[in-house]
Amino acid sequence: MPYVMVKIPPTPTPTPAPGGAVRSVPTSADVARLAGVSRATVSYVLNNTGAVRISDPTRRRVREAAKELGYVPHAAARSLRAGHSRMVLMPAPDFPVGPLYSRFITDLQVALGRLDYTVVQYGTVGAHDDEAARAWAELRPVAVLVPGSGLGPRGVEVLKRSGARAVVTLGPDTVEGAHALLMDHDVVGHSAGAHLFDRGRRRVGVVLPREAGLETFSGPRLSGVREALRGSDATVTPLPLALDEDDAARLADRWRDLGLDGVFTYNDEYAMVLLRALQDVGVRVPEDTAVVGADNLMLGRLLRPRLSTVHLELPSGRELADWVDRAVRDPSAPPEAHKVLGATVIHRESS
Amino acid sequence: MPYVMVKIPPTPTPTPAPGGAVRSVPTSADVARLAGVSRATVSYVLNNTGAVRISDPTRRRVREAAKELGYVPHAAARSLRAGHSRMVLMPAPDFPVGPLYSRFITDLQVALGRLDYTVVQYGTVGAHDDEAARAWAELRPVAVLVPGSGLGPRGVEVLKRSGARAVVTLGPDTVEGAHALLMDHDVVGHSAGAHLFDRGRRRVGVVLPREAGLETFSGPRLSGVREALRGSDATVTPLPLALDEDDAARLADRWRDLGLDGVFTYNDEYAMVLLRALQDVGVRVPEDTAVVGADNLMLGRLLRPRLSTVHLELPSGRELADWVDRAVRDPSAPPEAHKVLGATVIHRESS
DNA sequence: TTGAAAGCGCTACCAA
DNA sequence: TTGGTAGCGCTTTCAA
Numbered sequence: 001m002p003y004v005m006v007k008i009p010p011t012p013t014p015t016p017a018p019g020g021a022v023r024s025v026p027t028s029a030d031v032a033r034l035a036g037v038s039r040a041t042v043s044y045v046l047n048n049t050g051a052v053r054i055s056d057p058t059r060r061r062v063r064e065a066a067k068e069l070g071y072v073p074h075a076a077a078r079s080l081r082a083g084h085s086r087m088v089l090m091p092a093p094d095f096p097v098g099p100l101y102s103r104f105i106t107d108l109q110v111a112l113g114r115l116d117y118t119v120v121q122y123g124t125v126g127a128h129d130d131e132a133a134r135a136w137a138e139l140r141p142v143a144v145l146v147p148g149s150g151l152g153p154r155g156v157e158v159l160k161r162s163g164a165r166a167v168v169t170l171g172p173d174t175v176e177g178a179h180a181l182l183m184d185h186d187v188v189g190h191s192a193g194a195h196l197f198d199r200g201r202r203r204v205g206v207v208l209p210r211e212a213g214l215e216t217f218s219g220p221r222l223s224g225v226r227e228a229l230r231g232s233d234a235t236v237t238p239l240p241l242a243l244d245e246d247d248a249a250r251l252a253d254r255w256r257d258l259g260l261d262g263v264f265t266y267n268d269e270y271a272m273v274l275l276r277a278l279q280d281v282g283v284r285v286p287e288d289t290a291v292v293g294a295d296n297l298m299l300g301r302l303l304r305p306r307l308s309t310v311h312l313e314l315p316s317g318r319e320l321a322d323w324v325d326r327a328v329r330d331p332s333a334p335p336e337a338h339k340v341l342g343a344t345v346i347h348r349e350s351s
Numbered sequence: 352m353p354y355v356m357v358k359i360p361p362t363p364t365p366t367p368a369p370g371g372a373v374r375s376v377p378t379s380a381d382v383a384r385l386a387g388v389s390r391a392t393v394s395y396v397l398n399n400t401g402a403v404r405i406s407d408p409t410r411r412r413v414r415e416a417a418k419e420l421g422y423v424p425h426a427a428a429r430s431l432r433a434g435h436s437r438m439v440l441m442p443a444p445d446f447p448v449g450p451l452y453s454r455f456i457t458d459l460q461v462a463l464g465r466l467d468y469t470v471v472q473y474g475t476v477g478a479h480d481d482e483a484a485r486a487w488a489e490l491r492p493v494a495v496l497v498p499g500s501g502l503g504p505r506g507v508e509v510l511k512r513s514g515a516r517a518v519v520t521l522g523p524d525t526v527e528g529a530h531a532l533l534m535d536h537d538v539v540g541h542s543a544g545a546h547l548f549d550r551g552r553r554r555v556g557v558v559l560p561r562e563a564g565l566e567t568f569s570g571p572r573l574s575g576v577r578e579a580l581r582g583s584d585a586t587v588t589p590l591p592l593a594l595d596e597d598d599a600a601r602l603a604d605r606w607r608d609l610g611l612d613g614v615f616t617y618n619d620e621y622a623m624v625l626l627r628a629l630q631d632v633g634v635r636v637p638e639d640t641a642v643v644g645a646d647n648l649m650l651g652r653l654l655r656p657r658l659s660t661v662h663l664e665l666p667s668g669r670e671l672a673d674w675v676d677r678a679v680r681d682p683s684a685p686p687e688a689h690k691v692l693g694a695t696v697i698h699r700e701s702s
Numbered sequence: 703t704t705g706a707a708a709g710c711g712c713t714a715c716c717a718a
Numbered sequence: 719t720t721g722g723t724a725g726c727g728c729t730t731t732c733a734a
Contacts, residue, residue, distance in 0.1 A: 025491075025512065025513055025514045026512070027710095027711055027712085028711070028712065028713095029711080029712095037720075037721085038720065038721045038722075039711090039712080039713090039721090039722095040713080040714080040720075040721060040722075040723090041719090041720060041721075043712070043713055043714085044713090044714095044720090047713080049713090049714090051714095052714095052719080052720085053719065054719070054720080055719065055720095058719080058720085070508070070509060070512040070513070072485055072488040072489055072509065072512075072513045073489055073711085073712075074431070074489065074491060074710090074711050074712070075427075075489040075490050075491070076426075076427035076428075076430055076431045076436075076490075076491065076710095076711080076712095077427075077431050077710075077711035077712045077713090077726090078489075078711080078712055078713075079427055079712095079726090080425070080427045080428050080431060080710095080711080080712075080725095080726050080727065080728090081711080081712045081713050081714085081725080081726050082712085082713075082726080083726065085427075092456070092457075092460060092470070092472055093453075093457075094457050094460070095457070096450040096453040096454055096457075097448070097453055099447040102444075102447040102448055103447055105443070106443075106444075106445050106446070106447075109443060109445075109474035109476070110476055110477075112474075113474065113476035114476075118473070118474065118486075119443070119473075119474030120471050120472065120473055120474065121443055121471065121472035121474070122469070122470075122471055123460035123463075123464065123469065123470030123471065123472070125460070125461055125464035125465075126461075134423055135469075137423040138423055138424055138425065138426040139426050139427075140376075140425060140426070140427065157421070158421060158423065161376065161377070161421040161423075162376055162421070162423045163376045243649065244649075245652055245653070269649075269650075272650065272653055273649075273653060276653045276655075298594065298595075298620075298624075299620075299623065299650060301596055302596065302623055302624060302627045304627075378726095378727055378728085379727070379728065379729095380727080380728095388704075388705085389704065389705045389706075390705090390706095390727090390728080390729090391704070391705060391706080391707095391729080391730075392703085392704060392705075394728070394729055394730080395704090395729095395730095398729080400729090400730090402730095403703080403704090403730095404703070405703070405704080406703065406704095409703080409704085424727085424728075425726090425727050425728070427726095427727080427728095428710090428726075428727035428728040428729090429727080429728055429729075430710095430728095431709095431710050431711065431712090431726095431727080431728075432709080432710050432727080432728045432729050432730085433710085433728085433729075434710065
């Protein structure tokens with residue numbers, strides 16, 4: 001056994017006296033000192049380590065010391081030591097989110113919480129793919145869930161190389177290397193298109209939001225309509241529209257010329273704007289033109305005529321959480337893609 | 352200088368060969384090895400440390416090695432070493448959030464991002480005060496922003512003792528020890544009440560959402576109306592209402608008996624539901640009853656009659672971010688409270 | 703200009 | 719049953 005001469009380091013400066021003016025953040029060493037035990041014992045007690053038995057009096061002393069100091073463990077130190085965390089990271093949405101997505105996120109958080117994960121929404125400013133992925137990777141999340149299409153194959157690679165055991169995209173298309181919950185909005189458009197066809201409509205308009213950031217949804221919804229009507233004698237006309245009274249009025253002015261007898265409005269909000277504008281210029285709904293929205297918002301039931309709409313069925317938070325958990329437990333499994341978006345037409349009065 | 356005999360530790364097991372089957376997460380040591388320099392040099396280069404000059408060839412070698420390995424620094428290790436982070440933590444909302452709040456959060460994130468903070472929304476399951484605060488404190492955020500009233504004085508204390516340099520509440524009341532951005536919803540009710548009074552209404556109803564979690568807003572909004580009408584001959588009648596057609600219909604059925612000539616509906620969505628129900632039973636708006644909503648949602652402009660509403664003025668993300676930044680820089684400053692909610696009536700046709 | 707090494711707070715292994 | 723201690727990945731001081 002080799003030996004060498006080594007300088008003994010000076011004893012570290014002690015933390016300021018408990019009654020001192022500047023109070024520093026208490027560490028497990030402080031708790032140990034106050035309880036008169038070692039840091040190891042503190043760790044055992046506070047983590048209820050099963051393999052080690054600590055006497056009840058000691059336990060009590062440690063607990064009391066911790067409470068007295070207001071000790072809170074340091075997550076960074078812990079996960080650094082452990083080599084992994086239970087953090088599931090999602091980018092925070094940077095666009096106004098509807099009630100549907102809002103509830104979805106909340107459910108998911110609760111469900112993942114039950115599986116002992118911590119969900120964190122990371123406020124990426126505006127970075128994309130690599131850049132964003134790098135920022136996320138710095139936190140070493142155990143899993144990353146990315147809605148929409150802000151992540152590419154390179155980003156996935158970055159995340160995996162920094163230890164993410166599961167990268168899951170929720171969106172219209174699959175990304176190389178990542179699991180995918182395919183929310184294929186085709187089905188939404190398809191349902192709407194088929195419904196309009198069933199109601200005898202043959203000249204169908206499809207509203208496309210002018211607002212940026214919605215193309216990932218509106219594109220597939222349009223394709224879905226096309227698909228539903230393919231091979232029939234029906235026509236499909238794209239109709240760019242801003243969520244805005246004036247733009248709707250302009251569109252309504254052209255309505256007779258367009259000669260459409262049915263329209264799918266992307267969602268219920270656009271339906272509402274358009275419906276109002278059509279009524280203002282005397283177009284009868286559904287007699288002259290049938291209108292179908294999507295998302296089944298409450299406002300649809302309050303419109304007159306009551307709005308027909310496509311109800312979206314998202315997977316429950318529970319299902320999704322289980323799925324993420326499985327992916328985390330078996331990171332070597334090949335990426336799976338699941339279609340998870342269901343669509344049902346709710347037929348009311350506008351079609 | 353004292354010396355002692357010390358056992359030399361075995362050299363640590365090297366990371367698996369780069370071409371090996373199992374690839375572990377690259378660390379700065381790996382980068383150093385590949386570039387043939389020390390870890391210190393890697394750190395200097397990648398952080399552009401100004402005080403130290405590194406030769407250009409070395410810089411290049413380090414950069415290339417980092418890129419080749421896909422090296423991403425470990426945020427936990429970094430902030431552990433640094434003793435602080437730039438993380439601003441907010442609890443993720445656990446209720447469906449409207450477009451107003453949604454945009455507010457986004458703006459704030461962007462603005463704080465410009466100041467080099469990282470905003471993280473923490474998905475607390477359902478914990479309150481202490482419990483939630485402890486969970487947040489584990490991440491050692493430099494600042495914590497809490498909307499609503501989920502945080503008490505004890506929670507504030509926990510956060511501060513674990514190093515949060517600023518705790519800011521955004522809500523109706525101030526909390527001991529924390530900065531407060533007072534969003535006093537009184538002003539909303541006050542504006543609406545005063546407006547209805549000006550329009551000659553004397554028997555005023557105030558809709559109170561039955562939905563849980565909105566009391567923090569609805570209470571003050573009601574008080575505001577009361578305050579605006581205090582000392583006059585006007586009466587105020589609270590009207591519990593669920594955001595739901597049936598409940599609205601029930602309320603409308605009682606409308607004549609209630610004998611109200613004006614109503615403030617909490618917000619535009621409740622206004623919409625009630626408006627529809629009133630029209631269905633033949634109550635004329637605004638002739639029989641004036642209706643005023645709040646939040647100035649787009650849907651208000653689309654209703655017929657067009658909905659009068661109270662427009663809320665929130666502070667800009669920029670302002671708020673600067674304010675948080677100041678609080679972080681001077682943590683010893685006494686907590687400040689600022690009223691930040693403005694309200695303006697937008698008079699349309701319903702009142 | 704570069705390297706060696708200490709140490710941030712924590713847990714888990716081994717020894718007592 | 720408890721304590722000593724190595725080491726997670728990083729930055730930074732001091733020394734070469």
